[in-house]
Amino acid sequence: MNGPQTKKIxxxxxxxxxxxxxxxxxxxxxxxxxxxxxxxxxxxxxxxKGEAVRYAAIPGAELQARHNAYIAAADRDRSGRPVIxxxxxxxxxxxRTFRKFVMKHECGHHKAGDVDAPTYEVMFTxxxxxxxxxxxxxxxxxxxxxxxLRETQEISEAAASIMRDRMIPESIVERRADNLFRCxxxxxxP
Numbered sequence: 001m002n003g004p005q006t007k008k009i010x011x012x013x014x015x016x017x018x019x020x021x022x023x024x025x026x027x028x029x030x031x032x033x034x035x036x037x038x039x040x041x042x043x044x045x046x047x048x049k050g051e052a053v054r055y056a057a058i059p060g061a062e063l064q065a066r067h068n069a070y071i072a073a074a075d076r077d078r079s080g081r082p083v084i085x086x087x088x089x090x091x092x093x094x095x096r097t098f099r100k101f102v103m104k105h106e107c108g109h110h111k112a113g114d115v116d117a118p119t120y121e122v123m124f125t126x127x128x129x130x131x132x133x134x135x136x137x138x139x140x141x142x143x144x145x146x147x148x149l150r151e152t153q154e155i156s157e158a159a160a161s162i163m164r165d166r167m168i169p170e171s172i173v174e175r176r177a178d179n180l181f182r183c184x185x186x187x188x189x190p
Contacts, residue, residue, distance in 0.1 A: 043100075045107035047082045053110050054081065055103075057088035070166060072102050074109035082110050097141075097151045098158040104137035111136070127172075134176060135183035142184055152184050 045053040067073035072086040084106045141147035
């Protein structure tokens with residue numbers, strides 16, 4: 001199975017496991033959202049091939065129709081360049097900590113090569129990829145911006161609310177939340 005149908009299925013699966021919500025470990029570059037609040041920065045991001053990832057604010061309806069996502073999606077644009085699309089209408093109104101997490105999570109998908117992974121691989125490991133991107137994002141925010149329990153709780157609550165609104169099964173909501181708090185703990189001896 002290849003082509004548009006494969007992409008549609010892959011994007012649906014990504015949407016179903018938290019609507020392609022988050023982004024991952026990249027430094028911060030002082031580029032603010034055009035429609036965002038002052039101080040909202042987009043992370044500098046490169047993919048697994050070293051290509052710079054760009055950002056594109058698009059209407060929510062277009063994000064849902066083209067990417068089956070509700071807040072943000074890691075993809076390649078029509079020219080084949082890596083991009084993170086985000087909903088220009090609702091993204092600026094989300095809590096700042098959650099916006100940072102979303103972008104770092106999506107960047108994590110680019111860093112891990114998820115965007116370029118074969119569809120069969122993505123389908124079989126989708127939840128693992130989402131959990132890994134969540135983990136990468138929260139650890140990066142912990143290490144670079146000092147995020148702790150309070151910020152992780154805010155991120156977890158925002159994500160849970162969105163997932164429940166999208167009728168994501170409660171078992172997935174709980175698994176993603178548990179994973180965030182597990183990943184927040186510093187690595188150390190067993």
